[in-house]
Amino acid sequence: MKIVYFTHSLSSCWNHGNAHFLRGVLRDLLHRGHQVVVYEPENAWSLENLLRDHGPSGLDPYHNFYPELTSRTFAQDADLDTLLADADVTIVHEWNDPRLVAAVGRIRRDGAQFRLLFHDTHHRAVSDPEAIRQFDLDDYDGVLAFGEALAEVYRRWGWGDRVHVWHEAADTRLFRPPVESTERSGLVWIGNWGDDERSAELERFLFRPAQVVGLPLEVYGVRYPEHAIEMLDRYHVAYRGWLPNARAPEIYAQRLATVHVPRSFYVDMLPGIPTIRVFEALACGIPLVCAPWHDSEGLFQPGTDYLVARDEAEMERHLRAIRNDAELRRSLAENGLSTIRNRHSCAHRVDRLLAIIDTYGTTAPAEMSA
Numbered sequence: 181m182k183i184v185y186f187t188h189s190l191s192s193c194w195n196h197g198n199a200h201f202l203r204g205v206l207r208d209l210l211h212r213g214h215q216v217v218v219y220e221p222e223n224a225w226s227l228e229n230l231l232r233d234h235g236p237s238g239l240d241p242y243h244n245f246y247p248e249l250t251s252r253t254f255a256q257d258a259d260l261d262t263l264l265a266d267a268d269v270t271i272v273h274e275w276n277d278p279r280l281v282a283a284v285g286r287i288r289r290d291g292a293q294f295r296l297l298f299h300d301t302h303h304r305a306v307s308d309p310e311a312i313r314q315f316d317l318d319d320y321d322g323v324l325a326f327g328e329a330l331a332e333v334y335r336r337w338g339w340g341d342r343v344h345v346w347h348e349a350a351d352t353r354l355f356r357p358p359v360e361s362t363e364r365s366g367l368v369w370i371g372n373w374g375d376d377e378r379s380a381e382l383e384r385f386l387f388r389p390a391q392v393v394g395l396p397l398e399v400y401g402v403r404y405p406e407h408a409i410e411m412l413d414r415y416h417v418a419y420r421g422w423l424p425n426a427r428a429p430e431i432y433a434q435r436l437a438t439v440h441v442p443r444s445f446y447v448d449m450l451p452g453i454p455t456i457r458v459f460e461a462l463a464c465g466i467p468l469v470c471a472p473w474h475d476s477e478g479l480f481q482p483g484t485d486y487l488v489a490r491d492e493a494e495m496e497r498h499l500r501a502i503r504n505d506a507e508l509r510r511s512l513a514e515n516g517l518s519t520i521r522n523r524h525s526c527a528h529r530v531d532r533l534l535a536i537i538d539t540y541g542t543t544a545p546a547e548m549s550a
Contacts, residue, residue: 181215181268181537182214182268183209183215183216183267183269183271184294185206185272186219186270186280187199187202187218187220187251188273188275188276189226190206190220191220191227191239191251192229193226193424193426194402194422195226195403198275198301199226200425200456201301201348201526203351204351204352204354205529205533207246207248208353208530210248218251218252219263220252220254221253221256221276221280222253233402233422238424241424241426241427242424242426244426260284267292267294269295269297270284270294270295272297272298272299273299273301274299274300274302274304274315275302278314281298282315285318288319288320288321289318295537295540297322298320300326301326303330303445303450305330305333306333306445321342321540322343322540323339323344324344324346325344325345325346326346327345327450327452328476329449329451329452330450331343346536347477347524348455348456349525349528349529350460350463350520350525350526351460351525352521352526355459355463357433362433364436365434365435365436366395366396366397366398366436367437367439367499368432369386369400369401369438370399370401371401371441372401372402372404373401373402373405374443377443377444379411381441381444383411384471384492385439385441385489386471387417388415388492389495390417391416397417398419398420398435399417399418399420400420400422400423401421401423404419428460428464432464433466436509437469437509438468439469440455440457440458440468440469440471441471447474452475452477452479454473454480458470458480462480462516462519462520463517463524463525465513465517467487467502467508468486468487468516469486469488469489469495469499470486470487471489472489484511484515485515487502487512
């Protein structure tokens, strides 16, 4: 089967978390014998920022860890009919220009036989719904939504059973515990600052508890403004800057634990959707403590796969327990890893994607319900 995917960027993971998941899924599809063609737009924002900060060598980890993967750059005026020739399935990610989304849909409407899916992995459907509504999806067969709460938004918009929950997951070919155990110390947090939407939560559930408990903390990520750097300095946090996602397993292997602090949108407006960092951390066998987050879809076993801190004091208690209790660390690492391997690898998601594709024929998409 020939699968064409239009992404924002496959080569750059600079503030582009979907690249993590996409790399793992596409690699698994290739290993199963499918043909995969990936298109990235010219001047992709994520790639431009990566090259500006780190130059061409910033792409080395991607090329070294994913030698099977390649992508092609397309211009705004590209001949899409040629790009989509012989495609069996076309998937368009929501971080693309609305004009591209509409143009691919028109090709489908005009008789192309590929199955056409829209892939949404963001909170904009609730935080900025008009940004999503500007996409012309009338000629799409279905929507891949990365959580049930997001899928429900599309159902309210009339998609019915043509919206499919397709969670993110860990690429377990890369994200796994170290072959040989090494001495671990301190905490690590890998995450981007963003637009201050969780600055208070980071201070309350990460920076201050780590300082109170006396656990050294290092932070990796991008888009940290001056006031964020000042906050890190105030709490004696070591800021390490951008980390190529492919190198995250080696960083996790050095630390006692990591912490998940969800953005407010995924607590209040899209509850139940974890970030990909949760999957990746558990896949690496590092103990995880989460700020308040309700696993409404039952993806994990809270309290067994990871600990949940309901407030700052409980976060301090959990961090002390992890520091002092080797058996607790072992139990959390083993349970979290088992859940990933049993349910949440990219291979599981490829199984799910192929099952979704099999539900569609090659005829024109059905009329959307009102």
